[in-house]
Amino acid sequence: MARLLRTLRSSQPVARFQRCCGLFPAAEEGGSGDPYVVKNYFYYYLFKFSAALGEEIFYITFLPFTYWNIDHSVSRRMIIIWSIVMYIGQVSKDILKWPRPLSPPVVKLEMRTDAEYGMPSTHAMAATAISFSFLIATVNQYKYPFELGLVAAFVFSTLVCLSRLYTGMHTVLDVIGGALISAVLLVLLYPAWDMIDHLLLTSPFCPLLCIVVPLVLCYNYPKLDYYSPTRGDTTTILGAGAGATVGFWLNNQYAVPAYTSRNFQLGFPLITSKIVVVVLARFFVGIFVVLLTRQLMKSMVLGMLGYRYKFPIGDLEARRRLEVEVPYKFVTYSSVGFSATVIVPLLHKMLGLM
Numbered sequence: 001m002a003r004l005l006r007t008l009r010s011s012q013p014v015a016r017f018q019r020c021c022g023l024f025p026a027a028e029e030g031g032s033g034d035p036y037v038v039k040n041y042f043y044y045y046l047f048k049f050s051a052a053l054g055e056e057i058f059y060i061t062f063l064p065f066t067y068w069n070i071d072h073s074v075s076r077r078m079i080i081i082w083s084i085v086m087y088i089g090q091v092s093k094d095i096l097k098w099p100r101p102l103s104p105p106v107v108k109l110e111m112r113t114d115a116e117y118g119m120p121s122t123h124a125m126a127a128t129a130i131s132f133s134f135l136i137a138t139v140n141q142y143k144y145p146f147e148l149g150l151v152a153a154f155v156f157s158t159l160v161c162l163s164r165l166y167t168g169m170h171t172v173l174d175v176i177g178g179a180l181i182s183a184v185l186l187v188l189l190y191p192a193w194d195m196i197d198h199l200l201l202t203s204p205f206c207p208l209l210c211i212v213v214p215l216v217l218c219y220n221y222p223k224l225d226y227y228s229p230t231r232g233d234t235t236t237i238l239g240a241g242a243g244a245t246v247g248f249w250l251n252n253q254y255a256v257p258a259y260t261s262r263n264f265q266l267g268f269p270l271i272t273s274k275i276v277v278v279v280l281a282r283f284f285v286g287i288f289v290v291l292l293t294r295q296l297m298k299s300m301v302l303g304m305l306g307y308r309y310k311f312p313i314g315d316l317e318a319r320r321r322l323e324v325e326v327p328y329k330f331v332t333y334s335s336v337g338f339s340a341t342v343i344v345p346l347l348h349k350m351l352g353l354m
Contacts, residue, residue: 009098009173015105017165021047025107036107043166048109050163053156054123056236061283063244064290064340066134068282068348074137076200076248077193078130079337083241084189085129085182087217089122090234092181094222101171108168116230121170124178127160132186137193200245201252210245211334214238218326227320232329239330243337250342282353286344293339297332 018024022040038044052058063082067075098119101108131153139146161179164170170178189196200206218235302313305328311318318324348354 009171011101011103011106011171013172014101014165014168014170015107017162018107018168021166023107023166025104036109046159047163047166050159051110051123051167053160054126054163059126059237059240060290060294060336061287062130064286064344065283067341068286068344069279071138071141072248072251073197074134074141076197076245077137078133079241079244080196080200081129081133081186081189082126083214083237085125085185086122086237087234088185089120089125089178089181090230090237091222092120093117093122094224094228094230098174100174101168103168106168110167110169116228118170118174120178120181121161121164121174122178123164124157124161124170124175125182127157128179128182129186131156132183136186136190200248203249206249207246210242210249214242215326215330218330219322231322232320232325235326235329236333239333240337242330243334243339244341245337246334247338247341251345278353281351282348285347285351285353286340289344289347290336290340293343294332294336297335298328301328301331 021043022038023044024037024039025035059082063075063079066078093116096119097117100116100118135149135153138144139149157179161175164175165172200210203209218231218238221231221234299313302319305324306313306315306318309318309321309324311324319328345354
């Protein structure tokens with residue numbers, strides 16, 4: 001068993017997987033201007049796309065899409081599960097401090113996350129959590145074959161997991177560990193889903209706790225000897241979850257209590273051209289507002305912090321300081337979460353898209 005674990009934690013299985021998929025270091029192919037040589041572009045684009053399913057661009061589009069067009073209860077559950085799973089995954093990385101695969105022999109296609117530690121893979125954790133929480137939350141509400149949903153969730157999470165090997169960012173053990181941790185957390189949290197959801201919608205302390213608790217966690221994030229983007233990414237996730245949760249509570253208190261698919265979302269009815277147009281209109285209007293909110297809040301908060309701590313907005317080193325990074329990212333992304341759950345639905349209503 002110990003030998004198997006050492007093998008799964010080593011870089012060699014990752015390098016062999018890359019070679020099997022047609023990805024080679026340039027040095028092995030006689031050298032070239034690029035650091036690697038691609039011999040199979042099907043796998044290259046498949047896994048590059050799959051890797052993007054674990055990035056901010058996916059979260060900022062898919063999670064709001066489910067809220068605007070499918071079901072509020074499904075979206076709430078996925079966002080809460082995603083926030084908890086990602087926080088545990090990010091903190092675990094910086095506590096365990098397991099290195100990422102060595103290059104060489106592994107080809108690395110991503111540089112930004114290379115400064116982070118490897119175990120567990122938060123891409124694997126997020127993909128497992130989102131796909132299977134979506135399945136669990138929808139299978140009893142909508143009429144579709146459970147087997148089909150199970151296959152879709154498995155394929156989605158598997159593609160994201162394999163993409164982390166292909167891009168050279170994780171060992172096999174990192175990926176397996178991430179998926180298993182996420183599965184265990186889902187099993188543990190599932191019995192409390194309804195209770196948590198009820199408390200988040202009805203408790204008068206919800207807004208205060210949803211802001212204070214994540215902020216405390218972010219300010220007390222494990223300290224490292226060098227800068228890593230994990231604290232900033234964790235703050236982004238917890239901020240977005242906090243803003244969205246406050247929006248859920250506010251909607252339930254003052255707007256339309258307990259939104260359902262019948263009075264707000266489309267659910268899964270027979271697809272018609274009118275439905276497609278409404279879905280796309282909601283999505284593009286919503287994404288425009290979300291991205292505009294992110295840009296405006298980012299500029300405003302950075303400007304205020306720059307004035308307070310006397311640094312230019314473009315100073316990357318200053319933006320990495322604890323007293324700057326945490327409030328900047330938390331306020332920006334909590335505004336994004338709030339905008340997606342409160343401002344966008346109001347705008348949809350004004351435009352007749354509800």
